[in-house]
Amino acid sequence: MKFATWNVNSLAVRLPQLLDWLAANPVDALVLQETKLTDDKFPTLEIGAAGYQVQWFGQKTYNGVALLSRKPATDVVKNILGFADEQARVIAGTVDGVRVIGAYFPNGQAPDSEKFVYKMGWLEALREWVRAELKTHERLVLMGDFNIAPEDRDVYDPVAWAGQIHCTPQEREHFQALLGLGLVDAFRLFEQPPKSWSWWDYRNLAFRKNQGLRIDHILVSEALRPHVKACEIDKQPRRNERPSDHAPVIVTLD
């Protein structure tokens, strides 16, 4: 079984790349972030023709998430239960007996900004909701664009990024608190190439210089942990013409 996450930075632009990627990388479920589409514009026909069921939750211009799956997702939830939010950031569903939560965590902009305050509140609400989900779903995967680099080894220049957005102690504490619920970072279950990133800024030739951050993650519950066989970042789509700034992350379970 394979699950994946990918921030596509506009599905309108990236749909051909998504379809190419799915053809080359058949997965059981894939969550997308930053679709940037209102629900009436979502490309259901094209994704259906590729052999995937899909649930989607979007808004104009910003954010927007989707859950693609080979088998239909059940008990679909949009956004964090009990957290009033005008931003479309979360979609969850049960696929093949696994609770799949796809999330586009707030960026936070800067540690002294209002958007950072929103990020902290959102993270708190997410944690309490995931805690509840784990009580009813032993087999659970939380994946998406976390906009958090959990450790210095997830940052190409940790000195320059110290205390900056994605790397603040407060964000890293929230990441650890999610692990404290009984989740594990699937990527770190395996030896990985050094300087493994999932995002590279479009500017500064960052991809060519491999200057990036690992901010896209797949967390799996303790019940799933013994079944995790691999976890990889697929850099290939970042080499495309007009790429997303993020690469997909894939987890393989037996």
Place this chain on the structure above:
DNA sequence: ATGTCAGATGTTATCTGA
């Protein structure tokens, strides 16, 4: 060099967000 990309507004460019 805050150096690119995407979407929106409303142009033949400027703003916001990432």
